Amino acid sequence: MVFGVRLAKAIVFFSTLFSVLVLSGCISSSEQSFVSKNRIILSEQNPNAHFDQEVMIVRISQILIVGQLDKQERANLHFERGILYDSLGLWALARYDFTQALALQPKTPAIYNYLGLYLLLDGDYDSAMEAFDAVLELDPNYEYTYLNRGLDFYYMGRYNLAEQDFLRFHQADSSDPYRVLWLYLNELKFKPGEAKQNLARRAQALSAEYWGTYIVQYYLNRISEQELLSKAKRFADPQSPQYAEILTETYFYLAKQKLNAGLIDEAEVLFKLAVANQVYNFVEYRFALFELGKLKAETEQTEQAVVQRVKSSD
Structure with missing residues (x-):
């Protein structure tokens, strides 16, 4: 039953996707780009890819039901199962487990970090900020909270404050291109x-071990989209999970580039x-969904405004 529902959703998604590709005018005439006239580049989806995580969820669930556990042990198991649910894109279940873990161990920074991220993706910026602040009160060196709080400020439009957190995150590892990319996207705003x-300037310190370094080179016009695609095929086996990851990252940052240029349909x-590459626990997957939600809301607001103008002119 679940498989049938997922299949139906997949069919609807891809039929809609191809319709958008045709109607938006964003199809390239080149056969060597990520989105071309006759194809789109997506990773292979293996139905058994998450088998190990699913088995672990079953085992943890059994222990939580029948095991004689103290508070610390139970909190740890809820947290571990929450991470597994998160990696599978089952965010409501993950959120439940993180909440349970927090009730048992209320001074755990990692839990606040996850819950803050979910609140941010819900658009509850103020509550997300409280959660991220709680993380940093418990552990001022909790690195990824500076990214998440920076994203919170970024989507609130408080770019000066976002810059402070993105800089702190970048300074912790200046060889990481994704930290550089978010600094750049934020600085474009203010x-x-x-x-x-x-x-x-920051690109000079980047490591070639990260795929994002090539995205930075593309942003700097040092390589073309066609060259980026060629490098992607050499960087990871197209049959591997890593290929899905680099496609998720690439499409997200290409989309942000289009969005900043005002090309809404292409973005x-x-x-x-x-x-579509289903790398659920990547920041790029999470915020691609978030950006799509924002675009949908903006479209609905525009349509409502048009309807109101028409009504008022009658």
């Missing part, structure tokens, strides 16, 4: 004249392609 120059297609 000091666009310096953004690209800063990106080029929407690319965000959907980022989601």
Whole structure:
């Protein structure tokens, strides 16, 4: 039954996706780009890819039901199962487990970090901020909370404050291109004249071990989209889970580029392609969904405004 529902959703998703590709005018004439006239580049989906995580969930669930556990042990198991649910995209179940773990061990920074992220993705920016602040009160060096709180500020439009957190996150590892990319995307919003120059300067310290380094090179116009695709095929086996990861990252940052250029339809297609690779626990997957939700809400608001104008003119 679950498989049938998922299959039906997949059919609807991809039929919609191809319709958007045709209608939006964003199809490239080149056969060597991520979205071309006759194809789109997606990773292979293996139905057994998450077998190990599913088995672990069953085992943990059995222990939680029948095991004689103290509070610490029970909290740890809820937290571990929450991480597994999160990796499978079952965020409501993950949220339940994290909440249970927090009730048992209320001074665990990692739990607040996860819950803050879910609140941010719900659009509850203030509650998310409280959760991230709680993390940093418990552990000021909890690195990824600076990214998450920076994202919270970014989507609130408080770019100066986002810059402080993104800089702190970048300084912890200046070789990581994803930290550089978020600094760049944020700086485009409040000091666009310096953004690209800063990106080029920070790019000098990046490690070629990260796929994102090539995305930075693309942003700097040092390689074309066709060259980016060629590098992707050499960087990871197209049959491997890593290929799904780099496609998720690539489509997301291509989408952000289109969105910043005002190419809304093209950005929407690319965000959907980022989601289609099903790398549920990547920040790019999470925020591709978030961006799609924002675009949908903006479209609905525009349509409602048009309807109101028509009614008022009658």
